[in-house]
Amino acid sequence: xxxxxxxxxxxxxxxxxxxxxxxxxxxxxxxxxxxxxxxxxxxxxxxxxxxxxxxxxxxxxxxxxxxxxxxxxxxxxxxxxxxxxxxxxxxxxxxxxxxxxxxxxxxxxxxxxxxxxxxxxxxxxxxxxxxxxxxxxxxxxxxxxxxxxxxxxxxxxxxxxxxxxxxxxxxxxxxxxxxxxxxxxxxxxxxxxxxxxxxxxxxxxxxxxxxxxxxxxxxxxxxxxxxxxxxxxxxxxxxxxxxxxxxxxxxxxxxxxxxxxxxxxxxxxxxxxxxxxxxxxxxxxxxxxx
Amino acid sequence: xxxxxxxxxxxxxxxxxxxxxxxxxxxxxxxxxxxxxxxxxxxxxxxxxxxxxxxxxxxxxxxxxxxxxxxxxxxxxxxxxxxxxxxxxxxxxxxxxxxxxxxxxxxxxxxxxxxxxxxxxxxxxxxxxxxxxxxxxxxxxxxxxxxxxxxxxxxxxxxxxxxxxxxxxxxxxxxxxxxxxxxxxxxxxxxxxxxxxxxxxxxxxxxxxxxxxxxxxxxxxxx
Numbered sequence: 426x427x428x429x430x431x432x433x434x435x436x437x438x439x440x441x442x443x444x445x446x447x448x449x450x451x452x453x454x455x456x457x458x459x460x461x462x463x464x465x466x467x468x469x470x471x472x473x474x475x476x477x478x479x480x481x482x483x484x485x486x487x488x489x490x491x492x493x494x495x496x497x498x499x500x501x502x503x504x505x506x507x508x509x510x511x512x513x514x515x516x517x518x519x520x521x522x523x524x525x526x527x528x529x530x531x532x533x534x535x536x537x538x539x540x541x542x543x544x545x546x547x548x549x550x551x552x553x554x555x556x557x558x559x560x561x562x563x564x565x566x567x568x569x570x571x572x573x574x575x576x577x578x579x580x581x582x583x584x585x586x587x588x589x590x591x592x593x594x595x596x597x598x599x600x601x602x603x604x605x606x607x608x609x610x611x612x613x614x615x616x617x618x619x620x621x622x623x624x625x626x627x628x629x630x631x632x633x634x635x636x637x638x639x640x641x642x643x644x645x646x647x648x649x650x651x652x653x654x655x656x657x658x659x660x661x662x663x664x665x666x667x668x669x670x671x672x673x674x675x676x677x678x679x680x681x682x683x684x685x686x687x688x689x690x691x692x693x694x695x696x697x698x699x700x701x702x703x704x705x706x707x708x709x710x711x712x713x714x715x
Numbered sequence: 716x717x718x719x720x721x722x723x724x725x726x727x728x729x730x731x732x733x734x735x736x737x738x739x740x741x742x743x744x745x746x747x748x749x750x751x752x753x754x755x756x757x758x759x760x761x762x763x764x765x766x767x768x769x770x771x772x773x774x775x776x777x778x779x780x781x782x783x784x785x786x787x788x789x790x791x792x793x794x795x796x797x798x799x800x801x802x803x804x805x806x807x808x809x810x811x812x813x814x815x816x817x818x819x820x821x822x823x824x825x826x827x828x829x830x831x832x833x834x835x836x837x838x839x840x841x842x843x844x845x846x847x848x849x850x851x852x853x854x855x856x857x858x859x860x861x862x863x864x865x866x867x868x869x870x871x872x873x874x875x876x877x878x879x880x881x882x883x884x885x886x887x888x889x890x891x892x893x894x895x896x897x898x899x900x901x902x903x904x905x906x907x908x909x910x911x912x913x914x915x916x917x918x919x920x921x922x923x924x925x926x927x928x929x930x931x932x933x934x935x936x937x938x
Contacts, residue, residue, distance in 0.1 A: 427717075453718050467719060474725045488729070490769050529728030532771050532791045537842070539721045541731045547722075569722055576721035585721070586840050588732075602721075639766030641729040695766070712769055 427456055429581040431619045431673045434574055438615045445605075445615040446567040449574035468566050468573075471536055475548040478535045482524040486531040490712055492642045494531055497524030514557055515654060522549035522649040530642045539576045539585040539598050542641040545649030546599035547572055550607050550656050560610055571609045572602035575622045582674065583681035587634035588693040590684025596645075596652040597629030597680065603656035608663060617663045623673035625659035630676075630683050633691035635698025638709040644699055716841075724842055726785040732818055733763065733770035736838030738790060740820055741779020743846060743858040744834055747932055750826040752780045752802050758809035761817035763838070776820060777804055785842055819847070849930070852903045853894045856932070860889055860907040864930040865920065869895045869902040873925050877904060880920060886910045901927065911935065 428434050434448050441448070453464045484498035497520055504516035511519065525545035529535045535544040551568055554560060560568075576585060579598045584590035604625035605618040613621065629652070637643040669676060690697030699705050726735040745752060755777070763772050771791060778793035781800065789796060797804060809821045816837035824832045834854075835847040846854045849864060856862045863881075867873050874893065881888060887909040895902035911933060921929040 449718065456717050468722065471719070471722050471725070488769075489771065532727055532729065532734070534725060534727050534786055534788055536723060536725050537731050537735075538723070540841070541726060541728050541735070544728070570718075573718035573722045577716075577718055580716060580721060588840065638769060639762065640769040642769075713765075715768070 427581065428452060428574060428578050431575065431578050431622070431677075434578070435615045435619060444567075445574065445618050446570035446609060449570040449577070452574075465566060468569050469562065472562065472565055472569055474534070474536045475538075476552060478525060478528055478533065479521060479548055479552055481533065482528055483531075483533070486527070486533070488527075488530040488532075488640075488642060490638065490640055490642060490708070492530070492637070492640065492708070493527050493646050495527070496646070497521075497527050514553060515657060517553045517557065518549045518653050518657060519650045521553055522546060522653040523646060525549065526646040526649040530640075530646060538572070539580070539602065540587070540595045542587065542645045543595040543599035543649060543652060545646075546596065546652040546656065547603045547606065549649065549653040550603040551610070554607065554610055564610060568606035568609045571618055572606040575602045575605045575618075578674070579626075579677055579680070582677045584684055590680065591687045591692050592632040592634045592648065593626075593629045593680055594684055595634070596648050597626050597632055599649075600629055600652035600656045600659070601626040603653060604659040607656060607660040611660065611664060613660070613663065619673040620668050621656075621660045621663045623669035623671070623676040624662055624667070625656050626676050626680060627669060627671070628655050628659065630680055633687060633698050634693045635691055635700045636693065636695055637700050637705040638712050639693075639695035639700070643705075720841055724785060726842060727787065727790045730770045731842045732838045732840060733767060733772045734775045734790075735785035735842035736818065736844050737763070737767075737770075737772045737775035737820070738779040738783060738785040738787075739842060739844045739858060740822070740836040740838065741776040742782065742784060743779070743844065743932065744822045744824060744832065744836070745780050745782055747834070747846075747849070747930060748824055748826050748830060748832045750828055750830060751800075752824050753827050754825040755780055755802065755804040756807065756823040757804060758807045758821040758823075760809035760812045760815050760819040760821070763818050763820055764808055773806055776822070780804070780822075780824070816845075816847070852896075853892070854903075854905050855892055856890075856905050856907055858932065860909065861911045861934055862932040863904075863906040863908060863912055863917070863920075864932070865904040865906070865926060866928040866930075867902050867904065868925040868927065869899050870925055873902075874904065876923065877906070877920065880916060880923075881906070881908065881912065884913055884916050886912055886916070
């Protein structure tokens, strides 16, 4: 049985006296009829693929449309020169998020997490944490299970598809998953993980999916930055003792309802919002002529 | 959906539906043909037609037809690789489709031996796909399970014969769809299974009375 409520994961974790991530592992073993070793091996390969994609970033690549490429390197250089405002951690998180999203736009190999368009959020947070504070591979794999558990519940109760729920379902879900995963890395309890996810998702409610020319580039690439930074902020709030006033599962339900209320033009159809701006239309026309 | 649909798949970007799903459509078609593709006519519809170019939908489908999977780094290079291997392909607009899923492709394939296959496939979200029709018959299968497609004479008892043949081999049926052209005409059973169907069973099936043809989709690379 797959989880459909974060509160169910927390309750079962309490009964079994096992951590949040372990409940997700057990659930996967049952759902796919695999051993613990097989499940962990697959998750480890996801982590390694994320690292490989991060390492293989090529600042010289440009997407087919010419809209994406090279910005991650700019951020990285700027961060190396002066990171007084964001601090070295967030500055690096931002650069990583853009790099991964650009790699995706340029047809490089990435890990959808939960989608290709939002693939930069989780690795930006986890890999930068590992780089700057140190974390074992085992711990990072656990964090990915936490992220997967949150994503699984969001997919079951709401959606992880921009066409169904707008960008809140993609970058919003990725941000919630990353917030929970970071909380785990910092020793957060199950309850803290759930609230970090809830706070991150709340900040993303209502986010529309209005990609220029229908491509996963504008605004998707830079929106990975907002998802990643928001995840770090949500975790920080929870560690400071703040909690979501609305219970985490109810926040996810609100996301589902909000998604349904979004007009068609703002759900990946490229009909409205940024896609409908004069410049967005001009870009689309140019691409169709090529 | 399992947790590796959430963290995963590992894929070449930019879009799970327009790129990874498109590779899977090509890959599934190649497997259904069961021999290398010599010529492919690829007709695109809806969003595949409008934003396919920018998402690499075209080179993704060709990559799949060459046998590549969604994480293959050579996907952007598939046109060149196809030419090297002597596979010809053309793109067009799927004008015959009406009210189809927005991400639909029609594939008309000819294999090395001259074998033909025609299918209509949809990329339905994430990188999941649905084979809508196969050789003109409704199909509706995902390519995520071993799938048996049995063309048969429409007569009583044939479905139970096929089902019991599978149960004798301990093959569990996950889903089963039945369609027919007209009463007493040609029927088709599309059976998604939990286990691979052994070659001997497939041969036995194809020789059974009332069975016209058996097509098999295996999850294994070689079968």
